[in-house]
Amino acid sequence: MTKIWNETGFVADDPWVVETEETSAGSNQKAILGLDAFLARVAGTEETGLGVLIQPADDVRRLEGHFDRLALVAVAFPAFNDGRAFSHASLLRTRLGFAGEVRAVGDVLIDQIPLMLRCGIDSFAVTNPTALKRLAENRLPGIDNHYQPTARPAAEAGSYSWRRRASPAA
Template identity: 75%
Template sequence: MTKIWKETGFVTDDPWVVETEETKAGSNEKAILGVDAFIEKAQAGESGLGVLINPADDVLSLQPFLEQISLVAVVFPAFNDGRAFSHASLLRSRLGFHKEIRAVGDVLIDQVPHMLRCGIDSFAVTNATALKRLSEGRLPGIENHYQPTARSSTDAKSYSWRRVS
């Protein structure tokens, strides 16, 4: 079972559906489309759609259509494939995307704080351990940061390269 989590807690009325050959968005749902299908609809003038970015997709191909995107879902196919971190960071930092970015796929509890720092703000969670820990409010922290990201640390002392006098 997939549950949507944000920092405010679990979402019960999420309308987004990743469309596949077998699954289509219903009348009360919103579609998350693959990059090619999204671009085709965006060129036709449609807006309010979601786009699914797989690891090998070119995020820059979405640049002309950023205002038509309501949600970006970045795919984490496995815990050791971090390309979605780069996609989220690129969307936030370089392209200035300000709407919702969702992590889908292999979302593990230990990676959630890093995903938040890269600009991801919602999570489609299926992992039992992650679901349990998130429901208990047990999100791991990051004590030291080695680089700035889309979301800065609130504690200036946590950046390992800054001197504190």
């Protein structure tokens, strides 16, 4: 069973469903289309509020110029060891300036969620039983010190561990 989680908790009645050959959006649901299907749809309509699924091999830059039509970009994590969606989320937020919802779908594990949040992902389609249990208990793992800036600012903005100030001369 898939549950949607964000930093405020589990989301009830999420309307989004990944549209595949086996599934299609019902009357009260919104389809998350593959990249090519999304681009074909925006070429033929003026529809807004759409969702798109970015697979690891997709070029997220193809979405440029269409952000005003998007309500959600889902980035796929097909396996725990495939981190290309981290790069997709980071590009969407920092270089392309996408401000809408970015959702992680696929193999979302509890240990990766804090890093996904730092890359700009703000909602998660979670199926992993351990992740579901820990999120329900509000037990999100954390790392206090980070070596690089990301889409989400560090708690102490402008302060990175590799930058050392020289002591004033005494």
